[in-house]
Amino acid sequence: MIYPHISGNKYRKLKYNLEAAKTDGFDTILTFGGAFSNHIAATAYAGKLHGLKTIGVIRGEEISQKWETNPTLKLAFEHGMLFKFISRDAYRDKNSEDFINLLKSEFGNFYLLPEGGSNALAVKGCEEILTSEDIQFDFICSSIGTGGTIAGIINASHPNQRVLGFPALKGGFLTEDIRNFTSKENWQLQTDYHFGGYAKVSAELVHFINDFKERTQIPLDPIYTGKLLYGILDLVKKDHFKPKTKILAIHTGGLQSISGMNTKLKKKKLPQITL
Ligand SMILES: *Cc1c(COP(=O)(O)O)cnc(C)c1O
Secondary structure, three states, X not given: OOOOOOOOHHHHHHHHHHHHXXXXXXXXXXXXXXXXXXXXXXXXXXXXXXXXXXXXXXXXXXXXXXXXXXXXXXXXXXXXXXXXXXXXXXXXXXXXXXXXXXXXXXXXXXEEOOHHHOOHHHHHHHOOOOOHHHHHOOEEEEEEOOOHHHHHHHHHOOOOOEEEEEEOOOOOOHHHHHHOOOOOOOEEEOOOOOOOOOOOOXXXXXXHHHHHHXXXXXXXXXXXXXXXXXXXXXXXXXXXXXXXXXEEEOOOOOOOHHHHHHHHHHHOOOOOOOO
């Protein structure tokens, strides 16, 4: 609800980074992401809005043949983003000094935003997710990708509140990543709700998302918020929370990924997410 194309937490994560890029005299932002990345979509749009050129380094060389059929990349392109497609192996090594220097020789100087946009300025932006009214809640729940968003929420939380993070991916080094950006201890991960891994979706999850929308009129995305709400309601069912506990679920946005996911679901003969 913050902004139609820079949805949810990605707006918060970009806010202070865009300011810094402009203050420091950069005219180009370079960042990384997968083919359905909300961060890629948001960066392209925000760049256009702020008069900054944007370059997206995209995971998967094979996508260079068919990126126009991908709604996320198509939208990013329409907002002026230039793409560089790299192999999954090269992508794993994307933060190395050699690779960054290679990018600089190809594109000139740029303001570098890490994958998912998580850095100290992104965390600062995410600290603004909570408002003083939110003190009434006992638990604050958020989905996790790279951990920047939840780190901001943890920083802004009251010590009496507990922050629960629901990773959208399997395994990884999230705990350490989050500790890099917060020194507080009032948080925990719920690692059972990734549905097989990042952007993995089952018929059960699709059914849950559609049913939730029908009952509440609130749309959820299949990669983050769908898994978050599924997890929260499952924990409620399993009496994880004491009666009368007040739970705040952060809707981080991400709805732009639904149409791309529906194309994938169709190929797998799985049900569609209702738009
Ligand atoms: C990127 C994203 C997240 C995860 O944010 P991180 O800061 O990477 O943990 C959660 N929800 C949505 C909708 C997102 O786009």
